[in-house]
Amino acid sequence: MSQQQQEKNRSAAADFRQGLQDGIAICIGYLAVSFAFGIQAHETGLTAVQAAAMSFLNVTSAGQFSALELIFRQASLMELALLQLVVNLRYLLMSTALSQKFAPQASLLQRLGTAYGVTDEIFTLSVLRPGTLTAAYSAGIIGISVFGWVAGTALGAGAGQILPERLVSALGIAIYGMFLAIILPESRKNRPVLIVVLCAMVISALMQVIPFLAVISSGFRIIIVTLLVAGVAAAISPVPPEPTDGGAA
Helix, strand or coil, X not given: CCHHHHXXXXXXXXXXXXXXXXXXXXXXXXXXXXXHHHHHHHHHCCCHHHHHHHHHHHCCHHHHHHHHHHHHCCCCHHXXXXXXXXXXXXXXXXXXXXXXXXXXXXXXXXXXXXXXXXXXXXXXXXXXXXXXXXXXXXXHHHHHHHHHHXXXXXXXXXXXXXXXXXXXXXXXXXXXXXXXXXXHHHHHHCHHHHHHHHHHHHHHHHHHHCXXXXXXXXXXXXXXXXXHHHHHHHHHCCCCCCCCCCCCC
């Protein structure tokens, strides 16, 4: 093996270790959240293996939690597909942004592997990493993060099978507390977020009580509410255009 190849291997190993190190905090956080998801999945009727497979194949908390209700109600595959498209559309933009940080010689397989593991947290650390993003670093941070997500799911689903029913019900409510903990602090300091949250609550309530809207399946109701609320957010708090050079024609 040439010295140049040895240096390349050492560099890849160092990037992989750095990815593992940076992903430890994400792994711990994912263990807690996915444990709650595992309990919810068990209550929906999924086995521990099915829930773990779902987490491994999706790696998206919002998409997986929203899909559980549709699975419970035996919604159509089209509803599930449309829901995931709407809920996870932001990952398309994140993957596009990360593709600009790869070296031109990065293979398609390496790019697809990174796209598989793009989440809000992994994207943030990856895009803030100085210099070129390497496949080895992505493999490290994605590997340990996905491990935490899948392991927490399996533990939660397994706990749902052996813990008393009352305790399982109590732990299942924890996810709603987590959502409130995320929404309320931001709503208090950010007026557009507060307006969006209130609009989502009002629209959801109206779709439950208005007769001709209540007949719409739960899956399509979630999709409609998501699109309407996204439109409200874009209207009341548009992203300002990036400044341009004053000398540009």
